[in-house]
Amino acid sequence: MQYSDIVQRVLELAQEASEARDRAARQLIEQDLRAFLKPLKAAEIYMLATLMYLGLEGGGVAGLMDRYQQMSDTFGTPERAIDQMLAKNGLHKHLRNSLEILKTAGVEVDTLLTTHIDSPLALLNSSDDVELSLGPWCCDQCGQVITKPEHGLLQWLTRAKDGHCSGRDLRIVHVNHASPLGLPDGCGPNPSVEFARDGSGLSDVPLHWMLEPDGLVRLLAFVEESEFPANEVNRIIMRLFVPGYEKARPYFQKAIDAGIVDAQLPDDYFYQSQLGDIVANIPKLEK
Ligand SMILES: [Zn+2]
Numbered sequence: 366m367q368y369s370d371i372v373q374r375v376l377e378l379a380q381e382a383s384e385a386r387d388r389a390a391r392q393l394i395e396q397d398l399r400a401f402l403k404p405l406k407a408a409e410i411y412m413l414a415t416l417m418y419l420g421l422e423g424g425g426v427a428g429l430m431d432r433y434q435q436m437s438d439t440f441g442t443p444e445r446a447i448d449q450m451l452a453k454n455g456l457h458k459h460l461r462n463s464l465e466i467l468k469t470a471g472v473e474v475d476t477l478l479t480t481h482i483d484s485p486l487a488l489l490n491s492s493d494d495v496e497l498s499l500g501p502w503c504c505d506q507c508g509q510v511i512t513k514p515e516h517g518l519l520q521w522l523t524r525a526k527d528g529h530c531s532g533r534d535l536r537i538v539h540v541n542h543a544s545p546l547g548l549p550d551g552c553g554p555n556p557s558v559e560f561a562r563d564g565s566g567l568s569d570v571p572l573h574w575m576l577e578p579d580g581l582v583r584l585l586a587f588v589e590e591s592e593f594p595a596n597e598v599n600r601i602i603m604r605l606f607v608p609g610y611e612k613a614r615p616y617f618q619k620a621i622d623a624g625i626v627d628a629q630l631p632d633d634y635f636y637q638s639q640l641g642d643i644v645a646n647i648p649k650l651e652k
Pocket of ligand 1: 538539545
């Protein structure tokens with residue numbers, strides 16, 4: 366479906382809703398509209414919101430992409446953008462106004478997301494030339510790069526609770542001598558403070574050991590014994606064993622918002638092709 370078809374369909378449904386004979390009928394049409402909007406890409410939804418505000422507030426097309434950026438920053442999620450659009454009276458009128466503005470300026474609706482200069486989906490780099498690799502890792506304490514596995518640790522705190530081990534703060538951090546913080550405990554916590562807090566002891570394993578099959582087995586054992594919640598351990602497993610994951614990780618939400626990838630799996634889970642698309646477009650996402 367072309368983007369102009371999407372805008373047209375939203376406009377029609379919004380118009381039908383505005384002409385509904387009573388409240389119940391209007392709500393039914395709004396449900397249809399919401400169901401139509403939900404599977405769209407985030408970029409398509411933010412652009413609809415952008416067009417709605419262009420029609421509502423006026424202004425030229427020159428600042429359209431700045432306005433688009435504002436929309437994605439302000440709403441944060443496509444769901445909130447949809448709520449906002451449906452809460453506004455006269456959505457169809459605003460969209461119609463904005464289409465007039467675009468027409469007068471000679472801008473094709475179908476180019477907005479793809480070929481218009483600075484468009485969110487324009488000029489995406491291909492993932493074909495990207496080779497995904499493991500690491501380098503980002504230290505969970507200082508945020509700096511752990512340049513090689515020998516400079517890193519998997520670290521956690523654990524204590525006995527109700528007859529089994531209960532862990533917390535499972536993290537990837539710099540080994541003490543490689544920590545850029547220059548503190549006595551490097552990028553790790555103070556063991557005495559942590560013990561005093563809840564009786565937890567500090568454990569750590571070198572990152573290069575964690576990257577071996579035994580490291581994977583150790584992490585899986587955490588889940589098996591319920592020492593840590595599966596969602597925490599799974600994210601560490603992906604950081605250590607899924608090529609491209611750590612590099613793409615800071616850009617997950619931005620890539621979804623920009624329409625570079627769709628969220629097909631649970632939050633933070635991506636296939637290799639999706640990680641390739643994110644990594645290939647990091648320069649664009651950093652803009
Ligand atoms: Zn660090």
